[in-house]
Amino acid sequence: xxxxxxxxxxxxxxxxxxxxxxxxxxxxxxxxxxxxxxxxxxxxxxxxxxxxxxxxxxxxxxxxxxxxxxxxxxxxxxxxxxxxxxxxxxxxxxxxxxxxxxxxxxxxxxxxxxxxxxxxxxxxxxxxxxxxxxxxxxxxxxxxxxxxxxxxxxxxxxxxxxxxxxxxxxxxxxxxxxxxxxxxxxxxxxxxxxxxxxxxxxxxxxxxxxxxxxxxxxxxxxxxxxxxxxxxxxxxxxxxxxxxxxxxxxxxxxxxxxxxxxxxxxxxxxxxxxxxxxxxxxxxxxxxxxxxxxxxxxxxxxxxxxxxxxxxxxxxxxxxxxxxxxxxxxxxxxxxxxxxxxxxxxxxxxxxxxxxxxxxxxxxxxxxxxxxxxx
Amino acid sequence: xxxxxxxxxxxxxxxxxxxxxxxxxxxxxxxxxxxxxxxxxxxxxxxxxxxxxxxxxxxxxxxxxxxxxxxxxxxxxxxxxxxxxxxxxxxxxxxxxxxxxxxxxxxxxxxxxxxxxxxxxxxxxxxxxxxxxxxxxxxxxxxxxxxxxxxxxxxxxxxxxxxxxxxxxxxxxxxxxxxxxxxxxxxxxxxxxxxxxxxxxxxxxxxxxxxxxxxxxxxxxxxxxxxxxxxxxxxxxxxxxxxxxxxxxxxxxxxxxxxxxxxxxxxxxxxxxxxxxxxxxxxxxxxxxxxxxxxxxxxxxxxxxxxxxxxxxxxxxxxxxxxxxxxxx
Numbered sequence: 001x002x003x004x005x006x007x008x009x010x011x012x013x014x015x016x017x018x019x020x021x022x023x024x025x026x027x028x029x030x031x032x033x034x035x036x037x038x039x040x041x042x043x044x045x046x047x048x049x050x051x052x053x054x055x056x057x058x059x060x061x062x063x064x065x066x067x068x069x070x071x072x073x074x075x076x077x078x079x080x081x082x083x084x085x086x087x088x089x090x091x092x093x094x095x096x097x098x099x100x101x102x103x104x105x106x107x108x109x110x111x112x113x114x115x116x117x118x119x120x121x122x123x124x125x126x127x128x129x130x131x132x133x134x135x136x137x138x139x140x141x142x143x144x145x146x147x148x149x150x151x152x153x154x155x156x157x158x159x160x161x162x163x164x165x166x167x168x169x170x171x172x173x174x175x176x177x178x179x180x181x182x183x184x185x186x187x188x189x190x191x192x193x194x195x196x197x198x199x200x201x202x203x204x205x206x207x208x209x210x211x212x213x214x215x216x217x218x219x220x221x222x223x224x225x226x227x228x229x230x231x232x233x234x235x236x237x238x239x240x241x242x243x244x245x246x247x248x249x250x251x252x253x254x255x256x257x258x259x260x261x262x263x264x265x266x267x268x269x270x271x272x273x274x275x276x277x278x279x280x281x282x283x284x285x286x287x288x289x290x291x292x293x294x295x296x297x298x299x300x301x302x303x304x305x306x307x308x309x310x311x312x313x314x315x316x317x318x319x320x321x322x323x324x325x326x327x328x329x330x331x332x333x334x335x336x337x338x339x340x341x342x343x344x345x346x347x348x349x350x351x352x353x354x355x356x357x358x359x360x361x362x363x364x365x366x367x368x369x370x371x372x373x374x375x
Numbered sequence: 376x377x378x379x380x381x382x383x384x385x386x387x388x389x390x391x392x393x394x395x396x397x398x399x400x401x402x403x404x405x406x407x408x409x410x411x412x413x414x415x416x417x418x419x420x421x422x423x424x425x426x427x428x429x430x431x432x433x434x435x436x437x438x439x440x441x442x443x444x445x446x447x448x449x450x451x452x453x454x455x456x457x458x459x460x461x462x463x464x465x466x467x468x469x470x471x472x473x474x475x476x477x478x479x480x481x482x483x484x485x486x487x488x489x490x491x492x493x494x495x496x497x498x499x500x501x502x503x504x505x506x507x508x509x510x511x512x513x514x515x516x517x518x519x520x521x522x523x524x525x526x527x528x529x530x531x532x533x534x535x536x537x538x539x540x541x542x543x544x545x546x547x548x549x550x551x552x553x554x555x556x557x558x559x560x561x562x563x564x565x566x567x568x569x570x571x572x573x574x575x576x577x578x579x580x581x582x583x584x585x586x587x588x589x590x591x592x593x594x595x596x597x598x599x600x601x602x603x604x605x606x607x608x609x610x611x612x613x614x615x616x617x618x619x620x621x622x623x624x625x626x627x628x629x630x631x632x633x634x635x636x637x638x639x640x641x642x643x644x645x646x647x648x649x650x651x652x653x654x655x656x657x658x659x660x661x662x663x664x665x666x667x668x669x670x671x672x673x674x675x676x677x678x679x680x681x682x683x684x685x686x687x688x689x690x691x692x693x694x695x696x697x698x699x700x701x702x703x704x
Contacts, residue, residue, distance in 0.1 A: 005619075013686045045688010063703055090700030091629070116553055116628075116701060139703050222686055337696050338383070348629050348702040358690035361676055 007221030008044075016226040017049055020233055027053045028236050029185045030229060031178070031321050033171060034192035035062030035349025036220050042354040044222045054229060057185065057321035058354075060174050060274065061192050063139035064091050064347035065319060068273040071167045072097040073305045075136055078165065078296060079110045085128060087121035088136040090114045094337075094346040098308045118150035118164075125154070125162040134296045137164040141195045144168045144285055145259035148266035151287065151294045165296040166286050169272055171195050172203040173283035179211040183322055188236055190218040190228045193247035200255025204243045212241045219247040266291055275343060276309075276316025315342035318351050325355040332356060383694045385591070386599070406525060407448040407586065410518060417520075419454035421445055422513035430477060430507055432551045434544075434562030435638070438480030441510040443567045443638060444589070446488045450572040451585040451641065453524050454516030459485060461495040461512055466505030477508055488567035490514065516569075521580040526603035526644075528583040533672040534650035535610060536643045538571060538657055539665040540564070541593050542621040545635035550624070559620045566639030571662045578656045579649040587641050591695055594633040596642050597680045598694040608680040610670030610692070629702030634695045644672060 032038055038058045041047050047056050060066055076097045079086035086102070093102040093114065106112040111131075115121050118135050125133035137147040147164060154162045171192060178184055191204065196217045208215045214235035218228030228246045235241065245251055263285070272284025287295045312330045317323035325331055325344070335341040337356060344350035394402055401409045408421030425441045446456040461481065465474060485492050547563040549555060568587060575582060584604075588596035593615070601608045617625075617632045625632045639662060645653045650668065657663030675681075680692040 005622075008685050010613075010685055010687065043690055044684045044686050045690055046686065048688045049686060089703040091702045093700060114700070116555060143703060348700065357693050360691050360693075361679065361681055361689065 007219075007223045009223065012223055013049075013226055016223065016230050020054065020226070020230050021051050023230070023233050023237055024051055024053045025237060027055065028187055028233060029055045029057055030188045030190060030232055031057040031059045031186040032190040032218070032225070033059040033061040033175070034195070034220070035065065035347065035351065036194075037061075037190060037192065037218065037225060038351050039349060039354050040220055040222060040225055042358045046222060046225055050229065054233060056229075058318065058324075058351040059189075059321060060178070060277065060319040061140065061171065062319075062344065062347050062349035062351070063143065063169065064095055065315065065343040065350050066169055066274040066277070067092075067095070067138045067167050067343065068275045069097060069309055070273070070305070070307045071138075071165070073307050074297070074302045075165055076100060076102065076105055077302050077305055078134055078300050079105045079112050080108070081132075081300070083132050085111045085113060085124055085131050085133045086136070087113050087115045087118075087124060087133060089116075091346075091348045092136055092138065094340070095343045096340050096346070098306060118147050119153070122150050122154055122159065122162055125159050126157075129161060131161060132299070133162050134300075135162070135164050137166045137168065140169055140171060140192070141198045141263075142192075144267065145198060145256070145262050148262045151266050151291050152262060154294055155291065160293075163294050163296040163299045164287065167272070168267065168285040169274065170269070170283050170285065172207060173280050174274070175207055175215075176211075177277070177280045177283070178320060179207075179213065181320060181322075186213070186321060188214040188216070188232045188241075190225070190232060191215050193217055193219040193224070193250055196245075196247070196251045196255065198256050198259045200260075201243055201245060201251070201253045202255070208241050208243050214241045215243045217243070217245045217247050217251050219250065274319070276313070276319050278316075310341040313341035315344040315352065318344055325352040326359070328352070332360070383696050386694070404525065407451040408454070410452055417518040419449045419452035419516045419518050420513070421448035422511065423448060424509065424511045426506060426509050427548065428506055429551055430473065432563055433547050433560055435565035436477060436480045437508060437510055438477040438482075439484040439565050440638060441512045442481055442484035442488060442490070443565055445512040445514040446490055446567045446569055447587045447639075447641075449514050449516040450568045451524065451587055452516075452518055453522035453572060453576055453580075453582070453585070454518045455569045455573060456488060456490040456514045456516040456567075458493045459490050459512055459514045461492050462510065463495070463497045464505060464509040464511070465497065465499045466507050467499055467502040469507045474508065477510075481510075484567070488569060519576065519580065522576060522582075524582060524585050526584045526600045529600060529604035529606050529644045529672050530583070531606050531672050531674045532647050533583055533606075533644040534647055534668055535597070535608065535670040535672065536645060536650065536654055536657065536666055536668050537593065537616065538568075538641045538643075538663045539639075540616045540618045540621070541588070541637055541640060542617055542625065542632035542635035544638040545592070546621050546624045548636070549628070555624070555628075561620050561624070564637060564639040566662055568639065568641055568662060571641070571657065571660045574656045574660045574663070575643065575653050578652045579646075581646055581649060582653070583644040583646065585641050585643050588637050590636050592632070592634040592636055593642060594631070594680065594692050595694055597692065600644065601680050602678050604672070605677050607673040607676040607678070608670060609673045609675070610680065610682050612682045613685045614667055614669045616665055616667050630699045633692060634699050647671075
């Protein structure tokens with residue numbers, strides 16, 4: 001097993017930076033698809049170290065950020081019910097719905113629990129046969145297989161008090177939507193390595209060809225990012241646009257067949273709304289009809305929720321790479337991690353959170369200290 | 376829950392509700408312990424409550440924590456703890472054998488720290504209204520003459536030293552609480568720091584400030600010092616000692632070791648001219664073997680903590696809002 005330090009070695013980083021500098025001859029705009037990559041870039045100051053000609057545009061790949069407000073409001077409503085134990089990964093708890101978040105629901109008496117795996121939620125269902133256990137199944141191709149596996153297991157074990165509130169999204173349709181946008185400046189993509197470790201590379205050559213963009217599969221450590229940028233810049237300078245795997249230690253071209261089979265069995269492709277962006281055709285998964293009994297949307301008829309997106313929030317533009325977080329008027333003033341307008345400010349993979357946490361020092365606009373909500 | 380996480384929310388609860396309601400200049404200093412004059416003696420006085428789950432974990436228990444937590448708060452004033460009080464709040468139904476084990480651990484930790492438990496209290500709450508055992512401790516100790524530890528004494532140029540590996544306690548607790556296994560067992564670093572602080576003060580009483588970075592981790596302590604002193608703090612990220620198992624566990628969970636709790640570590644701001652000698656003294660003590668210089672107080676960015684990243688970039692190290700949350704993927 002490789003340890004993290006080996007992928008943060010300053011000497012190797014300097015070497016890659018030198019190669020990028022000696023390769024680049026004109027400006028290029030690269031989009032890193034995944035929010036995890038965005039955080040690595042900002043946390044380690046990689047964007048500060050790259051030559052000025054290489055601009056990194058932050059993409060829509062934060063699963064928490066793109067979960068539609070309507071789904072979050074449904075989650076809040078279901079989690080408030082006394083018969084429900086609502087289970088979620090930790091970083092969904094601070095994401096604002098209309099007027100409140102899951103933390104607030106918990107403080108109001110809702111049984112909201114943080115789990116580290118959907119299978120933990122299934123265990124809770126087994127231990128609490130008289131309660132309804134709902135797991136918030138969100139995310140990209142990375143989290144979809146374990147969530148699918150959990151539903152598969154629930155049915156296999158005959159567990160009836162478990163369901164999934166599903167809002168899964170897929171990367172390739174998002175890439176297509178970004179490239180079709182009239183304002184698109186993206187010339188190449190650093191694809192999300194963990195997505196490809198599940199799905200393989202098969203979905204990407206057609207996109208690279210159709211839009212004439214290099215797509216380089218990239219990991220998440222600083223050296224992974226620099227190697228991804230280096231390979232992307234080499235392609236751009238040569239006028240090439242192919243799919244290149246710069247993350248072979250995790251990604252096989254065929255992906256993970258067992259995970260793919262589980263997805264195929266449990267989910268089906270559907271149109272999906274992305275928070276701040278809108279509906280992207282074919283960009284999501286929902287439970288297949290034979291698993292409908294495990295779909296929380298069917299089990300809990302939620303009606304009468306009044307979903308209202310804050311007018312000032314421009315996270316949709318941030319997620320499409322049209323706006324840098326600190327260029328938003330609300331950034332660091334009315335919108336902070338404590339008083340977030342959108343999920344991008346609180347998610348651990350959100351671009352606005354990355355800029356707020358790590359970059360306040362050297363931005364044009366220095367964020368003032370937050371006003372206290374206490375007292 | 377965020378108001379108990381040791382981050383910005385905790386600080387605001389204290390600053391905006393408790394401190395104004397209670398008043399008093401000593402409290403307003405908001406140190407880990409209060410320095411009070413009583414007759415001719417300058418005393419350090421501190422209290423802390425312990426609500427950890429599970430009650431027993433690799434490297435310690437709630438009993439050890441309840442002693443060491445208060446002993447360490449006193450040590451951060453330069454005082455060696457002398458007397459300790461002990462309040463047990465038991466939940467109806469908790470096994471007496473469990474209470475006995477915790478009490479044994481409490482007593483053993485007190486003896487090891489050289490502190491006498493002189494008064495106590497026991498209460499029982501109904502089943503469902505507690506978490507097995509809660510403990511409150513309060514302690515007093517004598518501050519030696521010439522010792523004046525407080526963030527207001529920090530000046531640009533001070534060297535920042537940590538006494539050893541960070542993030543260990545928080546990851547140890549997480550590994551047992553959440554049933555996570557990281558390939559190697561990580562034991563809590565829970566320990567009493569009075570002896571280490573004495574060894575440091577023996578080199579020079581002119582240490583500027585000490586903090587034990589518990590909840591909120593190293594990042595919270597550095598931010599508190601930066602804010603209270605009005606100086607900037609610049610740390611070299613690669614010099615912060617993070618053991619590989621902690622780094623790997625944090626990477627898996629999407630946590631930053633800088634924000635993970637510690638229990639037997641301290642961070643010191645030391646005048647530059649004394650830094651080498653203090654570091655040597657720390658390394659000669661068993662609890663400071665892995666002490667390391669991680670940065671300095673600086674003129675730039677007053678009140679703010681900034682890290683030079685391993686690759687050569689810079690980033691702000693902010694006060695956490697509440698507790699860190701493990702991420703989705």
